[in-house]
Amino acid sequence: DQQVKQNSPSLSVQEGRISILNCDYTNSMFDYFLWYKKYPAEGPTFLISISSIKDKNEDGRFTVFLNKSAKHLSLHIVPSQPGDSAVYFCAASGNSGYALNFGKGTSLLVTP
Amino acid sequence: SQTIHQWPATLVQPVGSPLSLECTVEGTSNPNLYWYRQAAGRGLQLLFYSVGIGQISSEVPQNLSASRPQDRQFILSSKKLLLSDSGFYLCAHGSISYEQYFGPGTRLTVT
Numbered sequence: 259d260q261q262v263k264q265n266s267p268s269l270s271v272q273e274g275r276i277s278i279l280n281c282d283y284t285n286s287m288f289d290y291f292l293w294y295k296k297y298p299a300e301g302p303t304f305l306i307s308i309s310s311i312k313d314k315n316e317d318g319r320f321t322v323f324l325n326k327s328a329k330h331l332s333l334h335i336v337p338s339q340p341g342d343s344a345v346y347f348c349a350a351s352g353n354s355g356y357a358l359n360f361g362k363g364t365s366l367l368v369t370p
Numbered sequence: 371s372q373t374i375h376q377w378p379a380t381l382v383q384p385v386g387s388p389l390s391l392e393c394t395v396e397g398t399s400n401p402n403l404y405w406y407r408q409a410a411g412r413g414l415q416l417l418f419y420s421v422g423i424g425q426i427s428s429e430v431p432q433n434l435s436a437s438r439p440q441d442r443q444f445i446l447s448s449k450k451l452l453l454s455d456s457g458f459y460l461c462a463h464g465s466i467s468y469e470q471y472f473g474p475g476t477r478l479t480v481t
Contacts, residue, residue: 264413290468301376301460301472302414347414351468356402357429358470362413 261285262350264361271368277335279364281348284329288350292358293322293333296345305346306333338368372397376461376473384481389434389448391476393461396442401463403444404470405436408458420444456480 263282271277281291289310294302308315308322308331315322321334335342345365349358373396383389395401405417416429418436426436433452437445444461456479464470 292469294472299458299475299477301374301462301475304469304471307469349414357404357416357419358414358468359416360406360414 260362261288262348262359262361264346264348264364266364267362268365268367271338271366273340273368273370274337277333277338277342277366277368279333279335279346279348279366281331281333281361282329283331283350283359285350285352285359286329287352288359290351291322291324291331292349292351293320294347294349294360295342296347296363302347335366338366340368340370342366343368372401372463372471374461374463374471374473376459376476378476379474380477380479382479382481383451385453386450389446389451389455389478391446391459391461391478393444393446393473394442395444395463398442398463398465400441401465402470403438404462404464405444405446406460406462406472408460410457414460418446451480453480 261284292307293305295305296302306317306320308324324331345363347363348361351358375394404419406414420438434448459476461473462470
């Protein structure tokens with residue numbers, strides 16, 4: 259039962275433009291959300307997170323937006339760079355220190 | 371700083387053979403430890419997690435088992451591998467916060 263869904267398996271964006279990656283969840287008990295970036299043959303690296311008490315968190319070029327009523331979050335990357343090309347995973351948790359529920363990932367390609 | 375090691379990086383094993391993947395963490399005490407698997411075309415699936423020595427929680431019934439013989443060591447094992455065990459195995463550590471940090475992974479191919 260997939261509780262975290264990333265419905266776009268891939269996204270292509272031109273360098274310098276905005277990349278928007280979307281994620282939906284079904285479990286209303288989730289109270290913390292994370293984004294990870296993964297290159298091929300490497301482990302995922304933590305990118306940015308947001309608590310359910312917030313609706314926006316920003317870190318440099320990366321901003322995560324949370325819409326609790328819609329059970330939807332998105333990651334914005336502005337401006338996009340070729341080095342951002344990777345698979346991005348959305349994750350959610352309702353219990354600190356325990357399991358993260360991951361989406362299937364969205365492969366982002368940033369073209370020059 | 372915290373570092374997480376996994377080995378081997380790649381592994382090719384025949385069906386029916388045993389498996390042992392090791393994960394160790396440096397720079398932290400009493401971490402929560404996790405094993406995930408990424409199968410081809412799929413997301414990250416949590417297999418096991420441990421909050422302390424000798425304590426293992428299994429998320430998915432399967433052909434695999436896990437052990438935590440030391441505080442910063444987490445081992446994933448199988449007595450007899452199946453073709454469906456092929457995938458990218460990731461060890462992660464975390465603490466009381468939500469963030470988890472992943473190792474470099476092991477690519478397992480069962481032939």
